[in-house]
Amino acid sequence: MSSGDWTDPRPMSPHLQVWKPHLTMAASITQRITGVALYFGTFLITAWVFALAMPAKADGAPAECYTVIESIISSVFGQILLVLWAAAVLFHLANGIRHLLWDGPHLGFEPKTASAWSAFNYIFAIVGAAAIWFAAAYI
Amino acid sequence: MVQLTLPRNSKLVTGKTWPKPEGAAKLKKFKIYRYSPEEGGQPRWDTFWVDLTKCGPMVLDVLIYIKNNVDPSLAFRRSCREGVCGSCAMNIGGNNTIACTKGWDEVAGNTITIAPLPHLPVVRDLVPDLTNFYAQHAYVQPFLKTDTPEPEKEWKQSEDQRNELNGLYECILCASCSTSCPSYWWNGDKYLGPAALLQAYRWLIDSRDEATGERLDDLEDPFKLYRCHTIMNCAQVCPKGLNPAKAIAKIKHMMVERVS
Numbered sequence: 001m002s003s004g005d006w007t008d009p010r011p012m013s014p015h016l017q018v019w020k021p022h023l024t025m026a027a028s029i030t031q032r033i034t035g036v037a038l039y040f041g042t043f044l045i046t047a048w049v050f051a052l053a054m055p056a057k058a059d060g061a062p063a064e065c066y067t068v069i070e071s072i073i074s075s076v077f078g079q080i081l082l083v084l085w086a087a088a089v090l091f092h093l094a095n096g097i098r099h100l101l102w103d104g105p106h107l108g109f110e111p112k113t114a115s116a117w118s119a120f121n122y123i124f125a126i127v128g129a130a131a132i133w134f135a136a137a138y139i
Numbered sequence: 140m141v142q143l144t145l146p147r148n149s150k151l152v153t154g155k156t157w158p159k160p161e162g163a164a165k166l167k168k169f170k171i172y173r174y175s176p177e178e179g180g181q182p183r184w185d186t187f188w189v190d191l192t193k194c195g196p197m198v199l200d201v202l203i204y205i206k207n208n209v210d211p212s213l214a215f216r217r218s219c220r221e222g223v224c225g226s227c228a229m230n231i232g233g234n235n236t237i238a239c240t241k242g243w244d245e246v247a248g249n250t251i252t253i254a255p256l257p258h259l260p261v262v263r264d265l266v267p268d269l270t271n272f273y274a275q276h277a278y279v280q281p282f283l284k285t286d287t288p289e290p291e292k293e294w295k296q297s298e299d300q301r302n303e304l305n306g307l308y309e310c311i312l313c314a315s316c317s318t319s320c321p322s323y324w325w326n327g328d329k330y331l332g333p334a335a336l337l338q339a340y341r342w343l344i345d346s347r348d349e350a351t352g353e354r355l356d357d358l359e360d361p362f363k364l365y366r367c368h369t370i371m372n373c374a375q376v377c378p379k380g381l382n383p384a385k386a387i388a389k390i391k392h393m394m395v396e397r398v399s
Contacts, residue, residue, distance in 0.1 A: 005140070008260045011149035011174055011182045013230075013267055015257035015324050020233025024371035025321070032368075102369050102388055109385040111375045 024111070027118035031095045034088040041085045048073065086132050091125035141325045154183030157209050163190035167243065169201060171213070172254040174261050182261065185210075191243070198231050198246070198253070199238035202265075214264040222378065225313030229265050230254040235315035237378045256318040258327065272314050275331045279339040279357070284350035300346035307341035307386065309379050310334065316373035316383050322366045330366035331358070333373035333383030340386040343393060355394060364390060 006012055047069055054063035062070075072078045098117055101107040108117055145151075154173055159166060166188050174182035187205050194204040199217055206213050216226040220239045227238040231253055232246035243251060259267035283294070317323050317332035331339070339358060342348050358364040364387065373383040 006146035006149070009148070010176065010260040010262065010268070012146055013172070013255040013257050013259050013261050014145060014149070014151065015321075016143055017145060017151070018230055018233055018252060018254045019257065019319075022372075022375055024375060028321075028368060028370040099369065102384075103391060106385055106388050106392070109371075109374065109382050109388070111371065111382075114371050114374070 023115040023118040027095060027121055030091060030122075031099075034092045034095075037085070037088045038092055041081075041088070044073075044081075044085075083129055083133060087125045087129035090128040091121055094121040094124045148181070150181060152181045152183045154185040156186040157188065159188040160190045160193075160208065163188070163192075165191040167191050167201075168250045169205070170250050170252045171205075171265070172261075173213075173264055175212075175263060194243075196242050196244070197239055198241045198243050198251070199227050201243055201251075202227075202238060202253070214262075214266050216266055223311055225311035228256055228313035228315045228318075228378075230257055235319045235376045237313050237315065240378055256314055258324040259318060267318075269314055271327060272317060272332070272334070275317075275335040276312065276338060278331065279335050279342070280350075280354070281338045281342060283342075283345070283348055284353075285347070286349050294347040296346050303344050303346070304341060306381055307337060307344075310337055310341075310381055311379060313378065315376050315378055316381075319372040319376045320367075321370055321372065322368060326362060326366050329362035331363045333367070333387065336364060336367070336390060337381065337383040337386045340390050343390060351393075352397070355390075355397060358390065359394065364394070367391075 051063065051066040051069045054065055056062055057064075073082065095118075098108060098121065102109065108114055151172070169187045169189060170184050171187060172182060173185045187209055189201050189204055194200050197220075199220060202213065202215050202217075206215075215229070215238070217239065218224040218226045220227075222237055222240040225237065228235060229238055231238060231241055232248065232251055235256060238253075253265065255261050255265045255267040256269075259269065259272075262268050285294075312334060314334060316337075317327075317334045320333055322330055323332040336358075339354060343351055343354055348354075367384070367387045369384055369388070371384050374381075374385070377383065
């Protein structure tokens with residue numbers, strides 16, 4: 001019963017309005033959101049690789065389109081996007097492995113285990129993204 | 140279809156605040172969903188105060204206290220009051236469960252919110268219309284199907300084969316799981332939902348059943364089974380501690396195995 005075309009004269013009982021969210025539910029919607037984000041992030045990566053492959057100018061300077069991409073990526077907005085993108089990749093990776101273990105050997109279905117695992121995926125994404133940025137900045 | 144907000148006729152308004160009982164020793168506030176088809180209008184949140192010293196330990200006792208002492212028109216389903224009939228399933232403190240086995244002291248917060256099972260047409264107060272839910276249960280044909288002639292006595296099953304049914308046969312069809320599932324909220328007309336799928340799996344792995352192929356055929360489409368995205372709400376809320384999410388994963392596995 002979809003609510004978009006609710007024709008019943010009786011009211012629909014509240015759902016998200018009363019629901020108390022929990023970790024596995026949050027991880028599920030985050031998996032969806034990061035998946036969509038990665039889809040669009042791929043355009044940026046593709047543009048960067050594409051620009052990288054363009055022949056350099058006669059004086060050895062990079063091609064014009066590379067300079068444009070470079071300026072987008074190194075802007076504050078671009079950097080924020082990249083941090084978020086790194087976190088999204090890591091979350092999607094960790095949660096994706098969990099989906100494999102759910103659907104293959106059926107591991108991690110106990111509600112408590114599943115909740116703990118969801119928490120771990122968030123921590124993995126945030127700490128991982130921070131570590132990558134730290135490594136990029138100081139190593 | 141995903142619609143995050145409630146339809147116009149379903150939006151809640153603040154209702155009546157019922158008087159506090161006189162001389163009460165230990166008061167607790169309950170916010171309860173009210174809708175009356177005769178009165179019509181918007182559904183509303185009524186506020187009740189319950190003297191916990193005069194009331195049993197469960198949320199169902201609270202509802203009975205209110206019906207007896209405050210407002211006799213409060214409608215809810217109940218029967219066994221011991222967690223085997225599944226009638227009193229509702230949303231308590233933001234999670235679906237059965238009121239008869241949920242202690243009011245187990246629900247966090249100063250106010251306990253009680254609403255009907257989510258995303259269903261409301262018949263009255265805490266009574267939702269479960270017609271679709273039962274139709275989905277009927278769809279999975281939850282009974283033994285065989286081709287071989289009936290044995291003289293019973294259909295035999297080894298102890299191990301019988302153990303396969305543990306964690307499945309205990310389902311009381313309270314609908315807590317199905318109505319907790321966002322996939323079921325958005326696609327309840329096409330997706331069978333965790334309760335029906337747990338029942339489907341209960342018959343799929345029954346060693347005596349001979350309709351496994353047909354049963355899998357009946358689930359093979361983009362919605363009936365595969366709308367499960369392992370959100371896990373079903374397993375988080377099941378008042379009997381069952382795990383529909385795991386049963387569904389096992390059905391998906393059977394689907395893959397029979398083609399490979």
